[in-house]
Amino acid sequence: KAGVTQTPRYLIKTRGQQVTLSCSPISGHRSVSWYQQTPGQGLQFLFEYFSETQRNKGNFPGRFSGRQFSNSRSEMNVSTLELGDSALYLCASSLSSAYYNEQFFGPGTRLTVL
Amino acid sequence: AQKVTQAQTEISVVEKEDVTLDCVYETRDTTYYLFWYKQPPSGELVFLIRRNSFDEQNEISGRYSWNFQKSTSSFNFTITASQVVDSAVYFCALSEARSRKLIFGQGTTLQVKP
Numbered sequence: 663k664a665g666v667t668q669t670p671r672y673l674i675k676t677r678g679q680q681v682t683l684s685c686s687p688i689s690g691h692r693s694v695s696w697y698q699q700t701p702g703q704g705l706q707f708l709f710e711y712f713s714e715t716q717r718n719k720g721n722f723p724g725r726f727s728g729r730q731f732s733n734s735r736s737e738m739n740v741s742t743l744e745l746g747d748s749a750l751y752l753c754a755s756s757l758s759s760a761y762y763n764e765q766f767f768g769p770g771t772r773l774t775v776l
Numbered sequence: 777a778q779k780v781t782q783a784q785t786e787i788s789v790v791e792k793e794d795v796t797l798d799c800v801y802e803t804r805d806t807t808y809y810l811f812w813y814k815q816p817p818s819g820e821l822v823f824l825i826r827r828n829s830f831d832e833q834n835e836i837s838g839r840y841s842w843n844f845q846k847s848t849s850s851f852n853f854t855i856t857a858s859q860v861v862d863s864a865v866y867f868c869a870l871s872e873a874r875s876r877k878l879i880f881g882q883g884t885t886l887q888v889k890p
């Protein structure tokens with residue numbers, strides 16, 4: 663069974679630009695969550711999608727948005743990039759939106775904002 | 777509010793030593809799950825174990841063991857006879873039934889030297 667895939671793996675952008683990251687969950691998984699990982703803040707929850715609906719959201723500004731497609735693939739978008747958005751963005755998938763499900767993580771997208 | 781604290785930022789041991797990684801959590805929910813994840817240098821988080829709030833039985837899996845104590849709100853992880861391949865960042869995480877967000881601790885970097 664193929665794991666969670668994320669594209670691209672590395673991205674370099676400049677301040678003010680926008681970026682779209684993509685995540686393909688494990689086949690059969692319908693929930694996709696996104697996390698931001700930085701050395702200072704650690705791993706922080708961004709949002710979760712299930713059946714194309716955002717089910718949960720972390721404490722991030724509105725510049726961070728996402729969506730999920732009917733095939734469960736998900737994208738997250740960051741508009742008006744800031745230097746502080748430089749991070750590893752991790753996507754995780756699980757069977758459902760239940761709180762007890764283990765999440766399977768992708769390799770991440772390393773975003774650098776110059 | 778939910779919170780996970782991993783007080784040990786970095787631990788360094790010599791191969792074959794036993795090592796315990798501490799995890800203390802805070803929650804007002806009575807129904808929750810605790811998780812441990814491993815993040816090797818490649819960056820992809822790997823699920824290790826989950827434990828629900830009603831099951832305080834200790835768990836052993838090979839060289840890994842987990843001790844869950846609700847009385848002290850702790851979910852500690854012990855590696856017996858550590859190996860170089862155990863070198864990684866280890867994260868403890870909490871998921872409440874109410875919030876359904878997976879909240880991570882800051883992580884403990886374990887270095888196992890040959």
